[in-house]
Amino acid sequence: MLPVAVDGDLHLPRGVGLTTAGTPTWATRRTNAFIWRLTDLRETDVRGLLAEQTGLPAGIDWAAEVLVEQPGFQEVLVLRSGDVTVEMLRLLPALDASEN
Numbered sequence: 001m002l003p004v005a006v007d008g009d010l011h012l013p014r015g016v017g018l019t020t021a022g023t024p025t026w027a028t029r030r031t032n033a034f035i036w037r038l039t040d041l042r043e044t045d046v047r048g049l050l051a052e053q054t055g056l057p058a059g060i061d062w063a064a065e066v067l068v069e070q071p072g073f074q075e076v077l078v079l080r081s082g083d084v085t086v087e088m089l090r091l092l093p094a095l096d097a098s099e100n
Helices: 025-042 046-054
Strands: 002-004 009-011 063-070 073-081 083-092
Touching: 025 083, 046 073, 046 083
Parallel strands: none
Antiparallel strands: 002 009, 063 073, 073 083
């Protein structure tokens, strides 16, 4: 559905939203949440966090891996040490505009 202008007012279908870039607001919110989570991880003591979550010593080595279920939509950043896997960040499928 397209926006409609009537007497100078812009009318949009429910859930589409409007940004100055012309993207749906729900897409902008999802992207912002993803970037904020990346920022949080960058500023976090990840080794300490992993030690808390797993009970393993903070000094062990972890290997980062991206699991790709559907490229660009369902991707998961995990950290592995031996047979222990911890999910750190998930790129979720885009929301359908009708979900907002």
